[in-house]
Amino acid sequence: MSNRPFNLNADLLLRAYRLGLFPMAESRRSRALHWLDPEARGVLPLDGFHIPRSLMKTVRSQRFAVTADVDFPATIAGCAAARLNRPETWINAEIERLFIDLFRIGFAHSIETWENGRLVGGLYGASLGGAFFGESMFSTATDASKVALVHLVARLRLSGYVLLDTQFITAHLARFGAMEIPRATYHALLAEAVGVSARFNAAPDAALLEREIEAMRRLG
Template identity: 40%
Template structure:
């Protein structure tokens, strides 16, 4: 840990991605806060926070990086049948607090209570500012799954998803890809891949290529977007 860069609490600056450790893969910096300014600077640079209480904030940029191109999402035959039945309803940005709370207790891709109270409050603030978005999946009036992340320019930085019913998170991801394509978004950052994401079309690319995608897809002065109902 002594070789990791400690952030200046008064500046939202990060070291170059090349300074990230190989073990643990991608650990780049420690400290700082989860202010909107620092979070935006981090995501635009290809960096994300991931830590557990009582750790300080840990910042990561792993190599390789898992990504999903929205126009390449894989929808299996069985999932197509589920979608065709239309038993589950999808909304966008209607229950962000409930989605992030659901992810904090039913996260499928990581272990531990990594969505701390500090993170929960930070991403709710990002949602209120128009940067963070959610996709919700409902059976009647019951929330059964969904996902959330950060949208900057033509990139969506996925944070977490959950499912309380079979296929709910898959339906959320398919709906997200459809929404992103309608907005001209070309890339979903999946951070670290897992079998669930790879089965949906995610793939690994190098950290350098990921950084090149960000440079191309995020403008110099990105603005938050209001997604509204899908």
């Protein structure tokens, strides 16, 4: 199903997510949005997240400074930007506007990775109850988006989330334990998750965050 983004606002977007729908545009320049509810949905189990050994070394090295909700607009702009290996994206100006509005009212969050004071990677998504809907990530430095994903999962676990929706499965996400589930199964999980009271903790205690990441490494 598709439509032009007429009078679409943050509240309507949240209603769509509650129903299992999410928007995509055909291109960065497109004005129309397509609403998707795929037969197979990608999810990343929070209790089965796998951190590859080489990535764990990067996380421990503290090569990147990692923040959350510090620069949401720059993060979504980074995800929307064209790159040599990805000349076109599905994030148009309308999606960018809607998610910045969601962020301003507390229903969207970003993880940012910095190197020498420069934003080099990150991700963003929507949040509703105990469900987090991962939208997109970007990286201009090796492993920057992967480190952001590790920190996202750690914060979600610490904050009481129960569902991380990745929408689709990629080889990149499969390395971390992402899997596909049938639409009906996803809708059942979603209905439970949105009723969970979870509060995104953008800046947890550093020692607590480090222990959570170590616990994730052992579980995975």
